[in-house]
Amino acid sequence: MARFLVTGGAGYVGSHTVLALVERGDEVVVLDDLSQGHRAAVPPGVELIVEDIANRERLHEVFAAWRFDGVLHFAARSLVGESMREPLLYIAENVSNTLRVAEAAIKSGCNRFVLSSTAALFGTPDRIPIDEDSKLAPLSPYGESKLMAERGLEWAQQIHGLNWAALRYFNAAGADPQGRLGEDHDPETHLIPLTINAALGRGPELTVFGDTYDTIDGTAVRDYVHVTDLADAHLRILDRLAAGLSGRYNVGNGTGYSVLQVIQAVERISGRKVPYRIGPPRAGDPPVLVASHARLRHDTGWTPKYPMLDDIVRTAWNWRSANLAGFAESGGTSEKR
Numbered sequence: 465m466a467r468f469l470v471t472g473g474a475g476y477v478g479s480h481t482v483l484a485l486v487e488r489g490d491e492v493v494v495l496d497d498l499s500q501g502h503r504a505a506v507p508p509g510v511e512l513i514v515e516d517i518a519n520r521e522r523l524h525e526v527f528a529a530w531r532f533d534g535v536l537h538f539a540a541r542s543l544v545g546e547s548m549r550e551p552l553l554y555i556a557e558n559v560s561n562t563l564r565v566a567e568a569a570i571k572s573g574c575n576r577f578v579l580s581s582t583a584a585l586f587g588t589p590d591r592i593p594i595d596e597d598s599k600l601a602p603l604s605p606y607g608e609s610k611l612m613a614e615r616g617l618e619w620a621q622q623i624h625g626l627n628w629a630a631l632r633y634f635n636a637a638g639a640d641p642q643g644r645l646g647e648d649h650d651p652e653t654h655l656i657p658l659t660i661n662a663a664l665g666r667g668p669e670l671t672v673f674g675d676t677y678d679t680i681d682g683t684a685v686r687d688y689v690h691v692t693d694l695a696d697a698h699l700r701i702l703d704r705l706a707a708g709l710s711g712r713y714n715v716g717n718g719t720g721y722s723v724l725q726v727i728q729a730v731e732r733i734s735g736r737k738v739p740y741r742i743g744p745p746r747a748g749d750p751p752v753l754v755a756s757h758a759r760l761r762h763d764t765g766w767t768p769k770y771p772m773l774d775d776i777v778r779t780a781w782n783w784r785s786a787n788l789a790g791f792a793e794s795g796g797t798s799e800k801r
């Protein structure tokens with residue numbers, strides 16, 4: 465059994481990963497300021513420290529007190545659109561917070577670090593599928609901030625011997641197949657929950673951002689990867705870091721689906737019509753993002769257990785239709801900044 469700190473562990477991808485760690489018998493402490501996360505997303509028995517990771521002194525105290533074997537760093541600002549309005553805030557916060565967590569880890573002797581990174585590093589990719597050697601050219605301050613964080617960690621490896629990995633998620637999607645957790649952001653910007661809310665009549669009609677791309681039906685194509693598969697990638701990477709092996713990995717299914725295909729999947733699974741209209745393309749949206757996960761599979765044996773879009777959408781639909789008000793229904797609160 466090992467002990468891990470999970471920053472942002474009350475959020476979407478973090479909470480699913482916490483659950484997977486607990487299920488395999490690891491001890492977990494969550495550090496989250498609940499600006500987006502939910503108390504109810506933290507499993508019973510897991511210590512939740514409500515704190516801003518920008519608090520350097522507190523970080524050092526937490527690392528010194530718990531002597532972690534590793535840290536999984538999810539906490540970040542992660543809205544691409546917001547980053548286009550607040551570039552300096554995004555870069556300053558995401559980079560400095562990541563490096564603060566790494567600094568506290570190193571100082572306490574904890575030398576396994578996993579960074580939640582992103583496909584947004586690649587901007588408009590030079591080839592599909594995107595492998596780890598594809599050109600890095602972020603189109604947003606959000607993507608830039610994650611690239612800079614990766615570079616900082618590389619220096620920490622060279623100079624301090626930190627074993628670290630960047631997991632560059634493509635589009636995290638779906639919900640715990642047993643229905644214990646799901647996706648609940650405020651504001652929600654992600655396609656699948658927005659489409660489900662539109663089908664449920666609980667949100668506005670969906671706007672499809674552009675239908676004139678050079679794709680199967682003119683709408684943008686993304687690689688939706690099940691959040692439980694993402695969680696599994698973290699567990700495998702932690703084992704690899706224990707063997708002293710660092711690396712950067714793209715994490716996606718290797719299959720792309722268009723926005724209209726997602727709408728059709730939600731209609732199939734829910735049995736309801738999705739009200740939508742076609743709008744203009746969203747600034748900075750690449751037409752197609754699809755991952756090669758060959759490196760991750762080769763190095764860790766990872767393969768997606770839920771690669772089919774219908775399965776991804778079904779788990780998201782099951783959770784949302786059973787929790788119409790999200791985590792608020794299970795007594796959870798989000799303590800907004």
Ligand SMILES: NC(=O)c1ccc[n+]([C@@H]2O[C@H](COP(=O)([O-])OP(=O)(O)OC[C@H]3O[C@@H](n4cnc5c(N)ncnc54)[C@H](O)[C@@H]3O)[C@@H](O)[C@H]2O)c1
Nearest residue numbers: 472474475476477497499500501516517539540542580636
């Ligand atoms: N969801 C995706 O499709 C996706 C894709 C690529 C990368 N990522 C990255 O994965 C990570 C998790 O994404 P998510 O979708 O689960 O986001 P999320 O917003 O659901 O989770 C982030 C969590 O971090 C917490 N947090 C934010 N700032 C904090 C701070 N300063 N101090 C303490 N806690 C703080 C929030 O309260 C929240 O619980 C992020 O780093 C994001 O950039 C997500």
Ligand SMILES: O=c1ccn([C@@H]2O[C@H](COP(=O)(O)OP(=O)(O)O[C@H]3O[C@H](CO)[C@H](O)[C@H](O)[C@H]3O)[C@@H](O)[C@H]2O)c(=O)[nH]1
Nearest residue numbers: 542582583584634635653654655671672673684686723749
């Ligand atoms: O109302 C909407 C919302 C989204 N989309 C489209 O649906 C697709 C998926 O959009 P999301 O906003 O769900 O996700 P993104 O691909 O924009 O962004 C995700 O992947 C990025 C990597 O490229 C970042 O990592 C980011 O954090 C993560 O949310 C895109 O083609 C987008 O244009 C719509 O048509 N209408």
